[in-house]
Amino acid sequence: MEELLTPISQTYRSSNQAGGDLLSLANTTKAPAEPQPGFQGSTPEQALEALKGQPGYDDLLQILKWLRDGTRGTHPFDIRKPNPQSAQIVHVLVTEIVPNYWTLLKESSSSQKKSQPVDLLLAGLQSIGGLNAALTYIRALLLEARKDPKGLKHSPATPNLVSALDLVACILKHNTHIQSIWHAVSSTEDNAGKIRALGQDFVSSIAGGKVVSLAAEAEDVLHQAGMLEEPSWVANSKLYAEWLGNNLVDWARSNPSSGDLKICADLTGRGLKLGHSDLMTKILFTGLVLNDEGQPTFAKLLDLLSSADQRKVMLIILKLLSSEYLSSDETDEAIEDYPAVWAAASALQAVVGTSSVRKAQLITWLTGATGAGLGETCGIRRAALAALADDKEAMFSVLESSLGLLGDQLYIKHSPMLQQEAHAQVLLLSAGYVHRKSPIKLNVLLRSSNFLNTISNRIGASQERAKFLGMVVGEALSGLIHNEDKRLNFHMDMTDSGEGKWYKSLVSVADKVGPISPLKSQEIPKEKQAAPKPVKETPRPAPKPARSMPQSGFIIEEIEDEDETAEEEDDDLVAYAKPDSDEEDEDDDPTLINRNKPKAPVYIRDLITYLRDTENYDRQKLALTTAPVLIRRKANNGTEVSAHAEELATLLVGLEDKYELDNFHGLRTQGMIAILVAQPQKMARWFAKTFFDGDYSLSQRASVLIVLGISGREIAGFETSDYSDVASFPSKKLPAKVEKHYEPSAPGNRYISGSTSLKALPPNALDSISQSFSQAFLAPLAAEAADAATGPDVLKLSSFTSRLQQQQSPSSAGPDSTSRTKPRGVRAIPNTTANLLATSFFFPLTSRFQAALHSASATKRGILFEPSLLTLYLKTLALLLHAAGPSTLALPQMTAEFWDLLLGVRAHCVGEVGVSGAVLFGLMALLDVNENDSRGLCQRHGHEVVESVEWVSGVFDRTCGGDQGGNGEENQVKMMAAGVLIRLREMVEKYRALLMGDMIGFA
Incomplete structure (x- = not known):
């Protein structure tokens, strides 16, 4: 019978009342009780026994005060010191006291000002043991809640998760708690071995990801149970990384010892792997590097990191400076003294410090095949070179490496143009520094074969932009050491243009390391502004109903004939349209109608x-x-x-x-x-x-x-x-x-005006455009003449000759198809449009994609290679290339970059029909734009032509080898593969002599 009884309340009595009889208890209600002394223990054993005995609220406060006094040195027992006794007390506090008293302690703390009861509890739990005990308790509650047959909503472990999660958030609340937790452990231990082991445990608990993962799992359980009132910050990895960075900044500013600095470095290294390394590095940079007193500490902190972590921090800081502080166009247009560049140079010099490792990493960033701030302004390159200006050997190494890189034929052919422009700027800037420091070295370098090969390879390149960079580099470097009559001058309009003069003026730039205050002044405006709170508009009083005109006794009405009325009406008089009904007027309750609607913005x-x-x-x-x-x-x-x-x-x-x-x-x-x-x-x-x-x-x-x-x-x-x-x-x-x-409907009108009705943009707008372009590309290849019974199989290579004959016959295709011999429509657009599409649209997309492939962020690479996004990215590039047209001066460079990119993503086409279709669509755009330069394609891109034939042939065989019916997307891929394969094989057969070397081993 006992298991059928459920208690509805519990009453706790003090120990002196437990031994009395019932009659004596009745008398205690009449007379006032004498004040009881409460907990008077003096040993941890007594405190543990009292906690296990279900103490009352007052007794609990006495126990917690005694434990807090131990942390202040009043008595020898310190609960924060790891030992068996403190571990038992912490376990009881977390698993028994917190579930029963956490809500009461927080409510009491909010009502009091001086003594906070919840702080008494946290004083004993803000330690490594307390944090680990709380995390272990959460893990046990999660296991219990998920295994409960009653479900999450009715599990008794679910309410305890709320208090346990809140406890972890309170233990790690302030920006000084990491420092205080570690000092509580290190100050009580003298053994170096134990301190080292505790340090590893401390770093693993704080920055190992256990807190965020367990808190997020607990939030998920509470959300499923419907008990999650407010998300916790410890379950948000971004907020947790921000909290960790702020703690490290405060700790580093307090002049830590060498041991504490080693712990900070370990926390930084583990924190960079939490997934928000950019945010954490930004907090450390703004808190230490932009603070003159924290610069030496930041350099020492980096010295304790691994070489890979130092490189990651260096790259993030370079990107942060370029995007946050040097993103103004003034750094590109003006070459005079610019305070922000000087301040960025000072920051970089503080980051590099005296470390040879970071200096070598900065040189590698300037001269590497994927570095030099691709797509960023010239200001970051000026700042990086100014930070190295005092080192002659480093500057000459930058100049020599940049010169050799720009003259490499493979680099000229396959590197993105934005990257080549960045390295050309580094070369010109470094040449100016070397000329001012040691003009003899520059003179010797310009007389070497390395310089001559660079200029000759650049001039002989097929890309106009590559030639331009080679000519401006040659004229600028020659102008440093030669007189006016002997200096190199190509007498070209492009080198004498505004852009050419700007490039040649880079050799005269002499930046210096200046004060860092300009970067501090830009901190506030660069921060993301919070959205302003909406202003509550006071509703206007409802208008009074209009008075109706009294009806007279007679109504005079004139009735006209409809035919006469139609003849007398003036055509210029347009009748008023019937007013649209107001959606809000349809509400049954007139008080809910909002008459004070905002007006449309005019500014x-x-x-x-x-x-x-x-x-x-x-x-x-x-x-x-x-x-x-x-x-x-x-x-x-x-x-x-x-x-x-x-x-x-x-x-x-x-x-x-x-x-x-x-x-x-x-x-x-x-x-x-x-x-x-x-x-x-x-x-x-x-x-x-x-x-x-x-x-x-x-x-x-x-x-x-x-x-x-x-x-x-x-x-x-x-x-x-x-x-x-x-x-x-x-x-x-x-x-x-x-x-x-x-109007378009008028016969004989050549002017077509746009429709005045605004149509919604379909979500698959690019897909519709690409599909129409594919049909236009495949129509001359007998796409419309395919037999419905065989489908795309008519495009197989066995009927290659017959289909070529059909292409020459006007009647072979459908009535809507166009012959390949017919000239295509010519667009009357200025030539500057094609250059704009190449430099501002196409090249930034391709260049940044190549840079992202070599990025240290695995998350960024995973996002880029998501199938649907990669498909849309390739289609966008193909449409931009087609929009630029065959008259684009930068078409050879655009073709080279896009073809390399298409062949580079072939591995991601396996099992993804959409990605395969996007790659085929890109090849179609390449062949269509370069239709009049097939010989040039085979001459400059013979290897790519052969590889494309082999890959497209494999795609066609795989799609045709399965079910002959297939779905619509597979049929489209078959059709596109067949069309691209026909065009490529035509080029191979026609220019076999040019491709002979590339066709070795090609069947």
Whole structure:
């Protein structure tokens, strides 16, 4: 019968009442009780026994005060010192006291000001033993909760998880707790061996990832049980990394001993592997390097790290300086003294210190095949060279290595152009330093064969941009040591242009190490601004109902004949349209109708305010619907768009569909397209950088690619946006009477006006464009003449000759197909558009992809090779290449970079039909744009042609070897593979002599 009884409450009595009889207990309620002394123990055994005996609240406070006094040195027992007695007491506190008294202790602490009961408990648990005991308890509760047959909601372990998780968060709350926890252990131990073992345990517990993983698992269980009230910061890896970095900064600022600094270095090394190394390094950099007193400590901290960790920190700091402090265009346009560059040089010099390892890493970054700040401004390269300016040997090593790298033929042919430009800038800057320090060395170097080979290889390159870099380098270096009559001068317009003069002026740049204060002044504006709180609008009083006119006794009505009325009506008079019904007026409750709606923004600053107000539905909807038209209208009128372009793009890229608006993604994409079309040269590079470096989701990165692809085609003249017509001012439109004669429906009209109805952008806009392009490419190859019974199998190589004959017959293809001999439509666009697409759209995407492949971040590489994102990335590059067209001067370089990239991702096509289709689509774009230069392709890219034939042939055989029916995507891949294979084999057969060396071993 006892197991059927369930207690509804428990009452605890003191020990002196336990021995009395029931009659004496009745009298105690009438007379006031005498004050009891409480816990009066003096040994840890007595404290442990009292804790196990279910003490009352007052007795518990007495025990906790006695344990706290031990941590202050009042008595010899310190619970923070690891020993069997303290371990038992900590275990009881965590597993018995915390589940029963945690809520009461926190409530009592919030009501008191001086003495905090919860601090008494934490004083004994802020140690390695206390943290490990709490983590072990959470692990046991998780195991118990998941194995409970009653489920998570009814498991008794689930409520205890709440208090245990809150306990861990309180143990690791402040920025000085890591330091205090370690000092509590190290101050009580004299044995060096024990201290070393405790240090390893301490580092593993704090920075090993156990806290974040267990806390996140506990939050998941509480969320499933419906008991998670507020997420804990210890379960967020980003917040935990930020807390760890702040703790390390505070500890390093307190002049730690050599032993403590070694512990800080171990924590830093393990913390860099938590997944947020950029954030943690930024906190250490701003807290120590930007603080003059912390610079020596930071250098010592780096000396204790491994060589790989030092390299990681160095690369992160270089990227941080370039993106956060040297991202202004002034560093590229101006070569005069620039304080921010001097401050960055001072910061880099403090980071390098006296370490030869980090100095060698900085030289490797400047001269490496994947370094020198690819895609960043010239300011970071100026700062890096200024930090090495005092070392003559290091500067000459940079100059010699850069010269040899720029003259390498394989480097010229296969390296991204942005990377070659960065190394050319390093070469010119370092040549200026060497000339001022030791002009004899520069004179000897320019007379060597290395310099002559570099210039000759550059001039003989097929890429115009490679020739340009070689000529400006030759003229600039020759101008340093030769007189006016003897110096090298190619007398080319490109070298005398503004860009050529800027490159040649780099040899005169002499940066120095200056004060670091300019970087401190940029800390506040560079921080991400928090969204302002929405202002609650006071509702206006409801309008009074209008008085109805009294009806008179007579109603006079004139009835006209419909035919006469139609003849007398003037055509110019347009009847008013029926007003649309207000959605909010349909509400049954009139008090819920909001009559105080915000007005549409008319200035860019108002649009930014609306986008930031994420708590206001009406403002969010108005901002999204107004942004495309407003940005296009303001693009060429004033500086509103150019001054706020990056801020607008940042808000739109990171905007979330909080209210599930209709066509949210289409409107958001159109807003980003409007920004990019308004400022293409600046914002195309910004979007490319955001795609690789931004902290965004896969869908947000995909939207960036869609914006780049569609905007590039719109700039090139392939796509027209309905928003461009709507955004134009009325003064630029024809009168209504005249415009109707130019409607598309009017016969004989050559002018086609854009539709005034705004259409939603489909989510698969790039897929639709790529599919239409594929059909246009395959139509001359008998894609439309395929037999429905056999499907794509008619394109097999066995019928190769017959299909070539059909291509020459006008009737072989369908009525909608076009012959390959017919000239394609010529777009009337300025030649600068093709250069813009190459330099601002295409090259930043390909160059940053190559840099990401060699990045130390495995997360970044994993995101890039996600199948759907990689497919969209390759299609975007193919459409940009096609939009640039065959008249692009940079077409040879674009072809080389894109072809290398396509062949480099072949391994990721295995098992992924979408990626295979994207690679085939890229090859189709390459062959289509270079159609009139097939001989040049075979001459310059013979190896790539042969490899592509072999790979495409394998794809075609694999897709045709299985089920002959297949799904739609597989059939499309078969068709594309067949078309690409036919074109490639035509080139191989026609230019077999040129490809003879590359075809060795090719069957």
